[in-house]
Amino acid sequence: MSTTYSNTSRSGLPYTDEEIAFLDNLSKSISDREEMERISPYIAAGFQRTIGGIQKQIELRKEWYFR
Numbered sequence: 877m878s879t880t881y882s883n884t885s886r887s888g889l890p891y892t893d894e895e896i897a898f899l900d901n902l903s904k905s906i907s908d909r910e911e912m913e914r915i916s917p918y919i920a921a922g923f924q925r926t927i928g929g930i931q932k933q934i935e936l937r938k939e940w941y942f943r
């Protein structure tokens with residue numbers, strides 16, 4: 877699946893195809909911000925990314941914007 881989301885973190889380290897596919901699928905199953913905030917620390921640790929970076933990727937896919 878080709879994505880228009882940023883495939884590069886702020887550190888410049890590109891997301892792998894596997895990470896992109898995982899985030900695409902994960903964003904389909906997350907129903908709200910609270911759920912995203914609970915799960916993102918675990919995903920960030922597994923990907924060795926920042927929590928904010930993972931949350932931003934999910935927000936972009938869910939089309940959630942700052943309130």
